[in-house]
Amino acid sequence: MRPVPSAPIVGPFADRLLALDLPHLDPARRRDTVEFVTRRVDSLPSVMHLGVLVIATVFRLVVATPLADRFVRLMSHLALPLLGEYVRLVRSLGYAYIWESWPDTQANGASTPEHIR
Amino acid sequence: MSGLTASMPRLDAEVLIIGSGAGGATTAALLAEAGIDVLIVEEGPWVDQGSVTPFSLEQMDQQYRAGGVTVALGLPSIAYTEGRCAGGGTEVNSGLYFRPPVDVIERWSAQHRIRDLDPDALSVIAAEIEQALTVSTVPGRTTPASEILRDGAAALGWQHNEIPRWMAYPPGGDAVTGKRQSMTRTFLPRAFAAGARMIVDCRVDRLHMAGGTGRSAAVTFADGSTGVITFRDVIVCGGAIQSPALLQRSGIHGYIGRTLAVHPTVKLSARFRDEVNVPDDVPVHQVKEFAPDLSFGGSASHPGLVALALTDHWKAFSKSVVQWRQIAIYYAAITSEGRGWVRAIPGLRDPLVTYRLSHRDRQLLRSGLARLTLLMLEADAEEVYPSFRGAPIVRNRADIASMQQAFAVSKASVMTVHLCSSVPMGELPGRSGADSFGRVHGTSNVFVNDASLLPTAPGVNPQATVMAIAIRNARHFISSRSTTDTRSTTDTRNIKGHHER
Numbered sequence: 001m002r003p004v005p006s007a008p009i010v011g012p013f014a015d016r017l018l019a020l021d022l023p024h025l026d027p028a029r030r031r032d033t034v035e036f037v038t039r040r041v042d043s044l045p046s047v048m049h050l051g052v053l054v055i056a057t058v059f060r061l062v063v064a065t066p067l068a069d070r071f072v073r074l075m076s077h078l079a080l081p082l083l084g085e086y087v088r089l090v091r092s093l094g095y096a097y098i099w100e101s102w103p104d105t106q107a108n109g110a111s112t113p114e115h116i117r
Numbered sequence: 118m119s120g121l122t123a124s125m126p127r128l129d130a131e132v133l134i135i136g137s138g139a140g141g142a143t144t145a146a147l148l149a150e151a152g153i154d155v156l157i158v159e160e161g162p163w164v165d166q167g168s169v170t171p172f173s174l175e176q177m178d179q180q181y182r183a184g185g186v187t188v189a190l191g192l193p194s195i196a197y198t199e200g201r202c203a204g205g206g207t208e209v210n211s212g213l214y215f216r217p218p219v220d221v222i223e224r225w226s227a228q229h230r231i232r233d234l235d236p237d238a239l240s241v242i243a244a245e246i247e248q249a250l251t252v253s254t255v256p257g258r259t260t261p262a263s264e265i266l267r268d269g270a271a272a273l274g275w276q277h278n279e280i281p282r283w284m285a286y287p288p289g290g291d292a293v294t295g296k297r298q299s300m301t302r303t304f305l306p307r308a309f310a311a312g313a314r315m316i317v318d319c320r321v322d323r324l325h326m327a328g329g330t331g332r333s334a335a336v337t338f339a340d341g342s343t344g345v346i347t348f349r350d351v352i353v354c355g356g357a358i359q360s361p362a363l364l365q366r367s368g369i370h371g372y373i374g375r376t377l378a379v380h381p382t383v384k385l386s387a388r389f390r391d392e393v394n395v396p397d398d399v400p401v402h403q404v405k406e407f408a409p410d411l412s413f414g415g416s417a418s419h420p421g422l423v424a425l426a427l428t429d430h431w432k433a434f435s436k437s438v439v440q441w442r443q444i445a446i447y448y449a450a451i452t453s454e455g456r457g458w459v460r461a462i463p464g465l466r467d468p469l470v471t472y473r474l475s476h477r478d479r480q481l482l483r484s485g486l487a488r489l490t491l492l493m494l495e496a497d498a499e500e501v502y503p504s505f506r507g508a509p510i511v512r513n514r515a516d517i518a519s520m521q522q523a524f525a526v527s528k529a530s531v532m533t534v535h536l537c538s539s540v541p542m543g544e545l546p547g548r549s550g551a552d553s554f555g556r557v558h559g560t561s562n563v564f565v566n567d568a569s570l571l572p573t574a575p576g577v578n579p580q581a582t583v584m585a586i587a588i589r590n591a592r593h594f595i596s597s598r599s600t601t602d603t604r605s606t607t608d609t610r611n612i613k614g615h616h617e618r
């Protein structure tokens with residue numbers, strides 16, 4: 001077990017990123033996805049885990065402010081070294097999970113009619 | 118199958134084998150069949166072959182280290198994956214089989230001064246492996262994604278082959294009907310039949326050394342309890358990342374963990390008019406026109422992996438994600454001149470891994486991606502989505518030039534699944550971590566017998582080379598023990614039956 005669980009640190013940012021990237025993603029699916037992302041971050045190898053938690057803590061602090069959405073949007077477009085890698089990691093894990101779990105998800109996160117039925 | 122629990126904190130074995138992948142399972146089978154008391158310790162779980170969907174996230178959760186999210190830091194960082202389960206990488210890999218290349222073996226033998234490394238002898242071992250793993254080509258149809266590689270290469274006049282795999286097919290069966298002949302189906306059952314024991318979900322944390330002699334191994338079980346295993350000899354087969362890390366944690370340094378070698382790859386996704394995606398299988402064709410420097414092949418293309426590949430330029434590529442059935446993922450792999458480090462860090466469980474690509478590696482990756490894109494267009498791809506940040510969509514030959522201009526390796530999603538050479542064998546003073554048969558320099562009874570020993574990445578899919586060298590070394594170990602060893606063999610089998618598979 002990791003001493004520091006990532007859910008409270010990584011979760012809110014992952015949630016905001018997915019909400020902005022995929023606005024039509026069902027909130028329950030988004031919750032599942034965020035849980036998957038944090039589970040994967042918990043199992044990262046030691047050095048990566050430490051690095052991710054340091055960056056995630058900075059992001060977490062900003063996500064708690066009213067500037068959250070603007071910040072997340074900015075970060076998701078800038079390819080900054082290290083900070084950009086964190087965004088990329090969260091997005092890659094999230095998207096891989098969404099399309100593996102619900103393969104007919106649209107590019108904006110919407111479910112297909114087949115899935116709603 | 119039962120694992121060791123806290124109620125069994127002390128164990129003993131004549132030979133302790135750490136890791137049950139391509140190197141460990143073959144070593145265990147040969148030693149057990151020679152009458153040696155063998156205990157295999159495997160960090161990961163036992164997962165029956167076929168009980169999880171191949172190449173899925175579920176498989177990554179159960180059978181890969183860190184769920185498949187492992188990275189060698191560098192510019193760019195290189196994502197790599199390691200199997201972590203009974204059978205190691207052989208349980209999750211693509212099964213593509215290449216005999217140990219004769220020219221590579223000759224070069225290793227000469228340049229690394231490896232005694233008695235004979236390409237002909239390895240070919241004989243390779244034939245044994247082919248039989249044991251039922252290596253064969255697909256009797257029926259290969260997948261559409263595989264035929265794209267074949268057809269694109271044929272249109273360009275480039276050399277291409279169907280690569281045989283360690284799969285058992287029913288007569289006339291198509292590619293997807295194959296059953297992977299991994300270690301849990303082949304060499305591990307052989308080892309058990311000969312009396313070997315195995316503990317799964319048990320990690321060896323470090324070896325206790327007295328001078329140059331290994332005495333025991335400190336282990337941690339899945340429930341967090343710990344134990345000690347004493348042994349006469351120990352053979353470390355944890356793979357090219359974990360083996361050097363374990364040796365370093367045990368205070369064995371030497372030339373260990375300084376020359377990690379990989380086959381880096383860059384990827385693209387290509388969309389075709391028809392449905393080409395077969396999520397649970399990978400293409401069996403490879404394009405070898407520019408080998409060994411550069412090879413092209415196909416990757417797993419589950420919808421989740423397609424979405425992941427498209428994230429490199431989501432804004433431009435995302436609309437295609439709903440067409441994932443028409444999309445398959447391909448790679449260009451290079452033989453790299455670069456090298457990496459594996460360093461155990463005190464207080465941390467996992468090692469720090471770094472890798473540095475050379476200038477030539479970068480050029481090769483760039484030209485590889487361009488040539489692979491061309492091949493896709495020749496195979497009638499409607500759109501190609503290269504895997505680098507901000508990449509343009511390529512629809513025709515003219516677009517390839519602009520793609521090349523936009524490309525920089527630092528923006529690419531570079532990956533590898535072939536990890537080697539972190540404890541290179543040989544007799545070069547100061548340039549090899551183990552001797553010609555895998556005994557770690559400076560120790561009397563600590564051996565390595567896995568991908569770490571290969572002096573360089575072999576330029577082809579490596580598992581058969583790993584296995585052939587492991588079998589060669591195991592035979593040497595057996596014969597040198599039977600001729601020189603007069604040490605008493607205490608009855609270490611008294612605990613047998615409590616925890617064997």
Ligand SMILES: Cc1cc2nc3c(=O)[nH]c(=O)nc-3n(C[C@H](O)[C@H](O)[C@H](O)COP(=O)(O)OP(=O)(O)OC[C@H]3O[C@@H](n4cnc5c(N)ncnc54)[C@H](O)[C@@H]3O)c2cc1C
Nearest residue numbers: 136138140160205206210212213321355567568578579580
């Ligand atoms: C996705 C993927 C696809 C691949 N495709 C191909 C292919 O098509 N063809 C090919 O030839 N090769 C392929 N390979 C490479 C091939 O699988 C490896 O070269 C081969 O498995 C290496 O064997 P090994 O014995 O060195 O290590 P592994 O097979 O990785 O086995 C090492 C084992 O040791 C265990 N271990 C590590 N540390 C410890 C410890 N401290 N205590 C206890 N246990 C430990 C691990 O859990 C693991 O099970 C692929 C690899 C991957 C990951």
